[in-house]
Amino acid sequence: MKTIIEPFRIKTVEPIRMTTEEERRRFIKEADYNLFSLKSEDVLIDLLTDSGTGAMSTNQWAALMRGDESYAGSPSYYRFEAAVKDLMPFKHVIPTHQGRAAEQILTSVIADGHGKGKIVPNNTHFDTTRANFEDAGIDARDLVIAEGLDTALEYPFKGNMDLEKLEQLLAVEADNIPMVEITITNNAGGGQPVSMANIRGAKAICDKYGKPLIIDSARFAENAYFIKLREDGYQDTSVKEIVREIFSHADGMTMSAKKDGFSNMGGWLALNDDEWAEKARARLIMTEGFPTYGGLSGRDMECLAVGLEEIVDEDYLQYRIRSIQYINEGLDALGVPVMKPAGGHAIFIDAKKMLPHIDPLQYPGQALAVALYIQGGIRTVEIGSLMFGRQTDGSEKPASMELVRMAMPRRMYTQAQADYIIECFEELRNNTSKIPGLRITWEPSSLRHFTAKLSPIQRRRPTI
């Protein structure tokens, strides 16, 4: 059989409230043209994020009832710890309420009160990772390969770290680099995977300079499945074994379990180094909770333990990757400039190419995201100059790419809904020249894309 079907059936449904274009124009104006400020009830297809938005399985719901809410030493913690160690055999597993809490704790360990002057290289830092480092004064440096910045280029591992640049940076700045990080898959760079050879290569460079390699692991299973599909020598290796190999090359990980943990909430920091783990736990107790629950309830940890077994199921991963490709191919056939090849969790549209009349500092990605909402009630997110344009010195600089991300929640939407998304673009593509750019009317001091207020720029009519 050629058709890949959803390897599940639906038991509980959540109704979607239909809205009209006129209503949506009003809702987005009331939300100051920021899609984060919309009420989710006013959204038809919510592709804002794949984080914590997936559907849980019957086994996960059943596991919730097993949750033991003891403050210390809960069996739910030990089941969670065993499930993590089965895939990622790190010595210390420190639960947190979500990924950014793990990042914050790790940042406090490496900054050690003196972040300024330190540098952390990464293929591409995600926004919260960057914000945590920069808040501590650490320079968050992106070293993704050049192929990763060309949205149209078909290349199997566009998330790879530029190992030559990494080596050059370490050769000059080793004393200021407390750790090296790799993000799998590379979310901010289009959900593109990192090859095992690249992870191995980065580890060899880290070893040469005595630096730990930490993996930002939110989408580890999708990355492992891409390795199985695309990297020579892994076709006959199970995804579970590939995952184990990935983490065998690392000294620690941060995890947002809201993605490839199949959970609505959760995360962890895992480390091999005893001294770092001790400092991390001291911080954890101050900010999250006791080390056997961190920021999680017992039932969250039970749910996660089951989620980690389900996420490496290869029938699921085949469906997952195919369902993203399906939309990518549909949009590509319409001439929409999508990132190629399709990423693991999302479809990325090159807004700079789709809306060439909008200057990068009038946020073409946000303008497209707003237009998509008005057109079809689809909520997406901008990954471009609105997210990354504000510099730490207060100046503004265009981001390297102006993308719109359509992140697919896990096990959530059907193929008819995927076809609806494609149809929205079909309607929109003939009117793109009328989509206006935006200006910011208010912004907070950091992570501005979450709460900034914007307004459309009225274009002056040409005078004769």
Ligand SMILES: Cc1ncc(COP(=O)(O)O)c(C=O)c1O
């Ligand atoms: C690659 C990556 N790292 C870290 C995070 C932060 O995780 P959380 O949202 O659980 O705080 C995210 C969230 O989207 C992510 O995509």
